[in-house]
Amino acid sequence: MSLDRRTFLTAAAGATGAVLAGCATPAATTGKPALPFFIGSPSQMLLPKGRAPRVVVCGGGWGGLTTAKYLRQLAPSAEVILLERNPVFFSCPISNKWLVDMVDTSFITHDYLRVSERHGYRFIQSEVLEVDRAAQRVVTSLGSLDYDYLVLAPGIRYNYEAWFGNDRTVADATRARFPAAYVSNAEHFALKKALHGFKGGDWVMTLPPPPQRCPPSPYERACMVAWYFKHNNIKGKVTILDHKDGVRPIGPGFRAAFNELYKDYITYVPNAHVQEIDPFKKTIKTDAGDMKFDHAVLMAPHQAGDLAWKAGAIGLNSQGKPTGWAEVDPLMLHLKDDPRVYVIGDAVGFVSPQFAFYPKSAHVANKHGHIVAGYIAERVAGRTPKTALPDNLCYMMVNGDPREAISVQFDYKVNDKGVIEQTQIDINQRSADLVKENFRWAGLKFDDMFS
Template identity: 55%
Template structure:
């Protein structure tokens, strides 16, 4: 059997494409399926919106598009067989929550909200023809939403040294792209017997800015509880812990003074993953084990679509070239961006936080923007907000939190950000956190 060209019957196609609820006769499946085959033929004149990426943002957009445009044909493309939540995954690493809490079926919300779910790999785009190329064939669209999250930019460390990239990914996974690396990291934590564990943090902007510090705290709690002779060295490219500066600094000092050492201004300069040596702008370090988080960039699909922004010198920014208020591509207003791959918003604060909360909120905004365009109404620019809870102690369970609010400055017309840190760790914030995640999961996962 060849990955790109195989004999397939209509029932088998329905199973392979995750379309068990779609009538087989409506698929009009070709006898031979190739990457050049047209699949999921259009039905009448329904507006077709294709969403690439079934995370927090993509699934939210799919749900609200079907709600706001009842006659729409919404197709969600996702390569993973199940949904894995980044939010709460640090708690999963030390068994505060179980796997069923962060890992969920995707077909259930598709069935409930009435969109088509297709498990496939996005291979590229033909934007001039409004086509998405997938591993199963070509899909037409009227509007396209890219919501594929991030990619790990290991080449910033290793150039084209694929051997070093593969070794680092295998032995020192960053676990910021679910879900296989999450299981590898959990095994690493469970099997850690002692020594120096180095954590490199990506330079901003990166996925879920406060979460690496939460991860360090929870691993430190595991080390402390199990009396493991180990230490955690956080190599942070920023000049200080941020966001939630005082909350984390207090946790490091009061809860884990002999375990966590935070090193600021430690941008990675050279890394030897084979001999476990790292050189940074703050000095050179050796490690016994590591969680190596490389710089983050927009998902491959944004590069494939040729929609990466450029800076004043014409160099790629690494993030989507996006209208800061309406979330569509500057060069193609039929393409929208949702979630962590989004580009800069404001010269005051740069990017919206790359978080599940923002992805969920912008998914709803983009669905409404497209609905307004389809109905011929004026598109109203809307602003999200952001809220993150971070656990710093597991016995007793205590959390800190950060909130971001946004408004348009009447003088400049630009979006400005207000950050509110909740630095005092409390059990009440744990209750708020679990209420928050329950509300979000019910919003787009139908649970």
Template identity: 35%
Template sequence: AGACEVVLVERQPRFTVLPLSNRWLAGSAGTRRLHHDYASAAAAFGYRFLAAEALAIDRPARRVDTSAGALAYDWLVVAGGISEDAAALFDGDTAATRHYSEHFASAYSAGADLVSLKRRLDGFASGEFLLTLPLAPYRCPPAPYERAVIIAHAIRSRRLKAHLTVVDPNPPWLAYQRIFAERYRQEVSYLPNTRLRQLDPYRQVATLDIDEVRFAAAILMPPQGAATICRTAGLTAPDSAWAATDARHFGALADERVFVVGDSVGTVSPLFGHYPKTGQLASRMGQIAASEILARVAGTRSEAVLPDSTCYAWVDLEPAERVRIDTSYRRRGDGELVQTIRQQREHQPGAEDDAWLDAHLRFLLGPAAAG
């Protein structure tokens, strides 16, 4: 921590490794690797961990109100992740939204929903399974497709009298479109560029652009946006669900004492829009924001650094196949950010993804976290 006293406020009692969550759902990763203790990380790195929920930010007073009391700050880093607007699926109908949360939630954040989703997947025995995606940008772009592969593989390997429909309002992801067409033609209908128009959670009917789907089980992904606390604190951009920050240090445009990092960050370039909302990019953003804060405290200038991201996405389970996605950035002559994406297919891959993950866990949580 050095010149600053650092306090981490987190409502979850333990850190959940979301990049492992789909492998855990598929039964190929153990619970021990999925969860890690925040208190141990705080002890390893010398910061204070407060197990509490951040309720509100009073920017004029430089205060965060939490479920454990108020905290004053000189500098604030908001890493709230995403919020999901489930009510948008049901025109604000609170009863329908509650029914959705109990039966069809996306389980796209750490917490009890992930355990509930595993029970739902393990208990699925027959009928139509519906998986819907939100419009991009959304957290961890490959994750819904990985889940689709898990469901399709379960249908085939368990010989279920079942079928999966994937409704995707975005252009097709070609690697997964190929897998669905070549390996899961009987099990999966993949509908890219298709919007969910209406949803009846009681009759379990989804109305699409040109068709209706009756489903027995579902993962329904609502529109995503910045963490709720970003919106209530006035940190989101006008006419946007995402936070407005400068693209270099992730300082909030509304407040020079506040930084927003991770999935909540909005548009950073007119050329490609958002950074991909991945765990590695969130970590890189945190490092960049921390360096800028320390430089301001010391009265110096921080080094100009751009984030990068590596993502391993499973394309099929048997035979094993995955895609490594490397994303890098540079500034062109006029100062605008340019994005370069490289994808590499890996057949019968080794353990490079585990080594990558362990390195990041050691960096974030200390040496005891990996392995």
């Protein structure tokens, strides 16, 4: 079944109602009307804390969902609560293929409530507003919750201030008209609508500076958009304005696709640092030249999600300025100054002098979820956790006909100085087998979080 936007929103609204009713557990057992604590307020206590150790997981994306599921299995005595603002999970991985109708919406969306019931943790759809680490409390839009352990998995936010300073009007207009669609929300639907309504002309993509969410995926998106133009005889041209000085990772594989498959469709511009954007006149100035565009995917620089900032988790650089990312113990993933608070997934900051940051990928966030669930379970059992490291695996589709992909893999180990080392293997030769592996990977990961 293919869900359109209207159906998706209806499904989402239904799920919201179910989630809210589902929170009021007494109704299910007594048959009385559900206690409406979902109309609560941030100033009230949402759920009193009992004697069981409580783990509150903030953010129900790839990292948070995995943590919640595996904590219940590894630490059955713990109470696990997952807080997430969205009613329905929408996957960014595979979404570039969804943009060009290679997969249905139903493949990349999942229901939170049914999954939480299956795995025995409590899902509460709410906005996390504050984290009071001194009081070991999070404040949500529905009330506050005390915790013994806190897991922050907020993903990323866009740093439009880097482009527009305090000018919210221009920042909001840019986000509304030319969304990046790098955070799971309605932006993906807006982008898909823009692509399917595109009649031809200049389609521009600005790529953010590293560290960024899923570095190869903007190139995959450019290939999918170019393929869509070619396949549908649309006279469109994709210009990639890359902040970096070259395509990375899997550079040769992407460059081969640009040159061999999309010579008339893709122009790649390195070192295109954004200087000015006017979303009203549809113009952009960069160090590598200026452009007018008909549509654009304007990706402002990335930072750790708001929650990491609210929790005071962001590190400072040598000039005392925020690094933009959470400062964690590289091996144990808790905050350096607060061992009860873990940060996982994209929000994690510097971990190694060799490669600086883990790739900000769903694969790594999922692995972090497993690792941190294990760490907390050991601590709940009164034991000292042993270090575990993630790996990373990413497939990027470059051709729609025939369907072909390339891929990159990263492995990690701790050297004898206690430093994490990375090895990287790029597979630049595009092939149909890698497409099969990509969908197998996605199916296995969805099973890991949802089944």
